[in-house]
Amino acid sequence: MKTVFKRTPTYKDVPTHYCPGCGHGIAHRLVAEAIDELGIRERTIGIAPVGCAVLAYDYLDVDMIEVAHGRAPAVATGMKRTNPDMIIFSYQGDGDLAAIGTAEIIHAAHRGEKITVIFINNAIFGMTGGQMAPTTLPGQITATTPQGREVSSTGYPLQVCELLSVLPGAIYLERCALHKPGQIHKAKKAIRHAFELQVNKAPGLSLVELLSPCPTAWRVSPPDALRWIEDNMIKHFPLGCFKDYKEQQK
Amino acid sequence: MCGNEAMAEAAILADCDAYFGYPITPQNEVPAYMSRRMPEEGRVFVQCESELAAINMVFGASATGKRAMTSSSSPGISLMQEGISYLAGAELPAVIVNVMRGGPGLGNIAPSQGDYFQATRGGGHGDYRTITLAPSGVQEWVDLMPLAFDLADIYRTPVMILADGILGQMMEPVVLDKKPKRDLPAKDWALTGAKGRCQNIVRSLYLKEGAVEQHNYKLQKRYKEIEKKEVLCEQYEIEDAEIVVIAYGVVARTVRAAVDLAKKEGIKAGWFRPITLWPFPSEQISAIAEQLKVFLTVEMSLGQMVEDVKLAVAGKCPVVFYGRPGGGVPTVEQVLEHIRQLWTKQK
Numbered sequence: 001m002k003t004v005f006k007r008t009p010t011y012k013d014v015p016t017h018y019c020p021g022c023g024h025g026i027a028h029r030l031v032a033e034a035i036d037e038l039g040i041r042e043r044t045i046g047i048a049p050v051g052c053a054v055l056a057y058d059y060l061d062v063d064m065i066e067v068a069h070g071r072a073p074a075v076a077t078g079m080k081r082t083n084p085d086m087i088i089f090s091y092q093g094d095g096d097l098a099a100i101g102t103a104e105i106i107h108a109a110h111r112g113e114k115i116t117v118i119f120i121n122n123a124i125f126g127m128t129g130g131q132m133a134p135t136t137l138p139g140q141i142t143a144t145t146p147q148g149r150e151v152s153s154t155g156y157p158l159q160v161c162e163l164l165s166v167l168p169g170a171i172y173l174e175r176c177a178l179h180k181p182g183q184i185h186k187a188k189k190a191i192r193h194a195f196e197l198q199v200n201k202a203p204g205l206s207l208v209e210l211l212s213p214c215p216t217a218w219r220v221s222p223p224d225a226l227r228w229i230e231d232n233m234i235k236h237f238p239l240g241c242f243k244d245y246k247e248q249q250k
Numbered sequence: 251m252c253g254n255e256a257m258a259e260a261a262i263l264a265d266c267d268a269y270f271g272y273p274i275t276p277q278n279e280v281p282a283y284m285s286r287r288m289p290e291e292g293r294v295f296v297q298c299e300s301e302l303a304a305i306n307m308v309f310g311a312s313a314t315g316k317r318a319m320t321s322s323s324s325p326g327i328s329l330m331q332e333g334i335s336y337l338a339g340a341e342l343p344a345v346i347v348n349v350m351r352g353g354p355g356l357g358n359i360a361p362s363q364g365d366y367f368q369a370t371r372g373g374g375h376g377d378y379r380t381i382t383l384a385p386s387g388v389q390e391w392v393d394l395m396p397l398a399f400d401l402a403d404i405y406r407t408p409v410m411i412l413a414d415g416i417l418g419q420m421m422e423p424v425v426l427d428k429k430p431k432r433d434l435p436a437k438d439w440a441l442t443g444a445k446g447r448c449q450n451i452v453r454s455l456y457l458k459e460g461a462v463e464q465h466n467y468k469l470q471k472r473y474k475e476i477e478k479k480e481v482l483c484e485q486y487e488i489e490d491a492e493i494v495v496i497a498y499g500v501v502a503r504t505v506r507a508a509v510d511l512a513k514k515e516g517i518k519a520g521w522f523r524p525i526t527l528w529p530f531p532s533e534q535i536s537a538i539a540e541q542l543k544v545f546l547t548v549e550m551s552l553g554q555m556v557e558d559v560k561l562a563v564a565g566k567c568p569v570v571f572y573g574r575p576g577g578g579v580p581t582v583e584q585v586l587e588h589i590r591q592l593w594t595k596q597k
Binding site: 057066103 | 270306308336
């Protein structure tokens, strides 16, 4: 019998601590598949964020480090500069990357650090109990916006890909979503491409933003969470490629 | 060469692989020097967007087994405290140089010793210690750099060099040579790619019940070993002294000049200088206290190290303090006057 589908080796065969319907498991798997397909497991270092994915090293079988909230792009810089042949990726949530770590991601992109960033956008702080993130949608109810996010005092959702797209050092920026098989397939291609650029020593930072369901903090069922991405999130966070080094080369 | 530059060259001689820094006076000569010399040596220099980024770049480079350092001055070191706590928690070696200036807040750019508590108590959150070395001259600073890197590697802990604005700017003749390394353990914990071995994980989060408690005991055991093995200090004219003046860093040199003058006046004065501020030379100070009438502690602060002196003396003799904060530098005459007053009071 021909095997048509199996667990990719870099994704450990253990149950995760993630809630039912959470997007992290899918995102982890896509990262693991990309690493295995490119054959880079033995020269990859991953950086886990502060947030629900802090234990990513329990699931991804590569050398990994856990770092202070938001500082992953700086840590990645230290690693990549001293180990230019290693493949360095950070895996960060929206609290981590788009709130406390805004300076680090902007400057890592600004310097054109040759690293890969997997950015999980679920429009909320998941681990700490569902507080507003910079990516929270207008009117969205969270633990710290009980009346819904009021844009006049808390601002609009922060669009990270759009923000970084003006920086020459950011060479590949794509936003995907994890709510439909077709979109997940696109996300996989984007993640693989982001790693590939690093493998090929392309001159800058690659980032893939993944709109990811968080049914627990959104207080909806897993299927409703997927619908919420389609009906609400994509309006504020349009999917697509914002910049690609390959395109620029043509 | 000024102290800042000589120290930077000494770090290069000590096989520092990477320097990450952010401009701040009075240590700007360090990044300027490193920006030229590190690329010449095929090593890494990065001017960072903040001290937060600098210490985290050190964190990243160190996690891969490289020798990494940063330097800054007081306000910048405050910003680095988060990273220093993570380095301690994750058991990563690193060398951090603090060329102290006046504080609190933005303070000024004059020399100070106001960061003693911050350096010797850990500074960031959590139950940890940082090895703290305090050179009193440019040659000693140069000589302490390879030791700092070795201690960091041996004990897998951040090491801080506590200098000040005078030392950073001062020019003195120095001999720069490559020192043999101490016996260093293999960095089998480093993130180098999981090739032919299980994955390595560098972490400071332990969620299992009691795991952080056990992690702290492990760190504590290492700190006890450091306290036992790594104390450095210098003493002078202690044997028949009745007053011993204690100071660290450049201030210790002023104090030594004052002690010499006091001795010429017939005052039975001696001099003691901790080189490691943590581990603190408590045993040595305790032994001296047995024979003394009084200890005088002199600092460029309003009294920080004096607390450690009192703990070491444990009431065996009085401990008197003289200091000037915020960029005030005690002069030989001022210190001498305090010695004279103490001598008169004792008689």
